[in-house]
Amino acid sequence: MSTLVALARAQAFAAGRAQPIATVRHLHVHDHPFVVIPLAMAGEANAPLAAMVGAAPDDPRLLVVAQPRNRAERFAFADALAGALVPYLTSFAGDTEAVAVDRGRDVRHRFVDAPQVWVPNTGGVDFLRLFGRSTRFRRVDGEYPVPPTVPLLGQWLTFLAGASEVPGSxxxxxxxxALGLHWATGQSGAEDAHLGSLLAWIESGAAAAREAESGPVAGPATDPDFDNRVLAPLISDGDPALTPVLRELLLPTWQRMWRTLALLRTLPAGERVAGRWDSDRDSYSSFVEHLAESGLPQPRRDGAVAAAARLQRLENAATRYAVQRAFDDPLVMAEYRLAGVAFGGVVTLANPDRVDDTGKRPVLRPRIMVATTETLRIEAGATLTSPARPAQKAKVISVTRTETGWDVLLELSGGMGRKLMAEPGTVPAVGEKLLLTTLSEAYRPGAAFPEPAETPWTHGGPPEPYSDPAQPDDDQPD
Structure with missing residues (x-):
């Protein structure tokens, strides 16, 4: 937990109301999302009991498994879930747009939009991941066949669960x-996992949150007392009253999900949210293409090389997401300013026409002086970036102590055009307020990984040739 979030939690506790920890929305909220509220049977590994699904707040659809231990009923549930979810997921695979690649030398196509699925909590994501793993390898023929929609559903759920691991997706x-990313409450992190309580802190305050704590859970696990008193008799007797009971249980969470979406839409989207959604559209387009070409299910586990490459992609995405959130949101950047790796100041001197001619050819290298009163943990030689000019780098030439703070001398490069004279507005002018940080959105190239066949046998490569030490040499007698 960061210092500012801890402070916001203390303020929320004192005020009895959740406090904002973001000034913009750091995720894309679709105009037509799909909501899934899964419910699993307690004590069973991923045994679905029910799910409330739909793409409109006034049109919830309830899917129920009367006997979760019955294999046929569970796969009938998967078939029904596929009938509701898969048409929504594939409905965006229509119109495409051209995207320039390789610096404009080539072009590729991606869909102009992509689907978005919402669940109440991280347990819902885990449920979909496990349910996808348990269905994507099922056979549609032979012994114990399942409907063709079941393995297709499993592939889609696996794709979505994998995408959820990518920071910023x-x-x-x-x-x-999503709510915890933008508001801080006065309760513990464990209590924040209850959607009703968390939403009540934001909408009404602590008193309403205490009432919501005793309300119905958001799944996928049910309340043990509810299991013993209500569910167990209904399931064991095959009572048709099970459906209305489950509808009453899930309906409050369904309403809260749509209130959550409406609440998030009140925040303006961050400047870089659209770029991350473009990456999501790329992923969606690639997966649709994969289904159309081969349709093979995702492997049970990645090989050594694929796992290492995926880990690197996730690390790069996490770093990029943290930087983008800070660049989009002053409240997020404030944490870096407290740490001394970002600072705000005023330009006091500027030499926009300075040219460095010490190399083989002269290059434009303007210099500016920035005065700041903030704490600094930046030394000469460091490279800084300004969110206002992300393509421009500022090298720290010197840091000088003053009576009121610091004077930082910077040498600028990039983002000023290709001539020996800077384009208008590309060099900060005297009097301009500037925010500078060591954070950077610069592209981070991936590492070179070996081919799977070139890895050791311990990592999936070919085994070493075996030589039996007891085998006699050719030149020795038998």
Missing amino acids: SLLLNAVQ
């Missing part, structure tokens, strides 16, 4: 995490 989102 908005293909599969959970309401608890």
